[in-house]
Amino acid sequence: MNEAVVLTPERILEATEDVLRRYGLTKATVVDVARALDVSHGSVYRHFPSKASLRDAVAKRWLDRANEPLCKIAAGSGPAPERLEKWLRTAFSIKQKKVCDDPEMFATYLALAQGAREVVEAYKDKQVDLIAKILSDGVAQGVFEMDDVKATARAVFDATVRYHHPAHAEEWAKPECPSRIDALIALLLRGVRVCKH
Amino acid sequence: MNEAVVLTPERILEATEDVLRRYGLTKATVVDVARALDVSHGSVYRHFPSKASLRDAVAKRWLDRANEPLCKIAAGSGPAPERLEKWLRTAFSIKQKKVCDDPEMFATYLALAQGAREVVEAYKDKQVDLIAKILSDGVAQGVFEMDDVKATARAVFDATVRYHHPAHAEEWAKPECPSRIDALIALLLRGVRVCKH
DNA sequence: TCGCTGACAGATTTCAATATCTGTCAGACA
C-alpha cells in the first residue's frame, strides 16, 4: 500500500480547500473533492459525516492559520496599550489581506459567518479571550482600568465589527477607512486607559 | 376632475410602501404599484424616472420617520452623557422594533444598505452629525473632551454598527445582547468623558 | 477484517422555454 495515496482527513481538507478556492463555495461539490483526490465521493463520507462538517473543518483550519499572529501578540509582553493597538491593526490587516488574496475562501467565510456557524462562534470567542488577555495585562501594569475585563473585551470586539466582520468588507477599501480606524482605536484606547492627571 | 384621485408622488409613495410591505422587495413590481393605484404603470414613470428611484424615495421617507426621535434627542438640552446614552439606546431600539414590526420594509432597507445606496449614505451622515451635536454640547459643558468632534462622532457611529446595521439584525434578539450593549456604551462614554480626579 | 466502490433514493441545481417586468413613447382623451 503506497503511503502517499492513503486517504487521510488532512489530504481531504487540502483538496477541499483547493476545490473551494477554484470553484467557490456555491459551486464546489463533494464529488469535485473526490475527483480531485481520485477516489469515489463515498470515501470522503468515511472521514467527514457531511458536506457541512467538511466545509466547517476547512474554515477552522483557515481561521486558525489567520489567528496565529494575533495569538502571538496577545501572548507577548510589553506595554498593553501598544499591544492592544497592534492587535487590532493586525486583526484588520489580516482580514483585509485575505479579502484581496483569497476572495473565494473569504466568500466561504462570509457565508459561514452569516449562517452563524459554530466554528465562527468559537473563533470569535477565542478573539475575545485574546483581547481580554491584553486588557488584564494592562490592568496589571496599571495603565488600564475597567469594571469587568471580559465584558470590556467583548465591547472592544463589538466596537470593531465594522473592520473584521466580512459583511462590511466592501467598506475596507475606501480611502477614508484608515483615518476612521485611527479615530476608532483612539476612542477605544481612551475608554480603557486609566485617567491621566 | 376628482381631487382625491389625482396621481401625486405622495400617493405613489404611499402605495409603493404598501406594496413593498405586502410583497417584499424582491417580489414587488412597478406593475403592482400601478395596479394598487388603478393606473397604468407608464403613469408611475411620469413621477419617478425608475424603479430604483421609487424604491429609494420610499426608503428615504421610512428612514426620515425613523430618524425623527433621534433628531429630538440631539437637538434637546441637558447633560451630554445622558443624552448620548439615550440617543444610542433609542437608535438601537428603533431598529430592533422595526425589524419585528415591519420585517419586509426592514429587508428592503437591508438590501439598500448592502447596495450602499446614496439614500443610506446620506442617512448615515445625518446620524453622525447628530452624534457630533451631542458630543460638541458635551465639550461645551466641560464633560467631554476630544481632539476632533467629527472624527469621534464617526468613531462612535462605527463602534455601534453591530447594533444598528441591518446585517447584524439576527444578533439583536439574543439574550446576551442587552448586557453587551451596556458594556459597549460604558466603554464609549468612558472614551469621550473628561478624566475624573 | 477493513477501506473503498458504485448504485441508489431523495433533495437540490441547472437550463431553456415561457411569462413577466422595466422603461419608452406615440397617440388618445379631457
Added chain:
DNA sequence: TGTCTGACAGATATTGAAATCTGTCAGCGA
C-alpha cells in the same frame, strides 16, 4: 396643453423537466 394609456423591445424572472448532488449502504477486493 398636459396627463394618462397601452403597445413595444429588451431585460429579468418563473417554471418544470432533466441533470447533478448528497448521504447511505450492501458488497468487492486486498
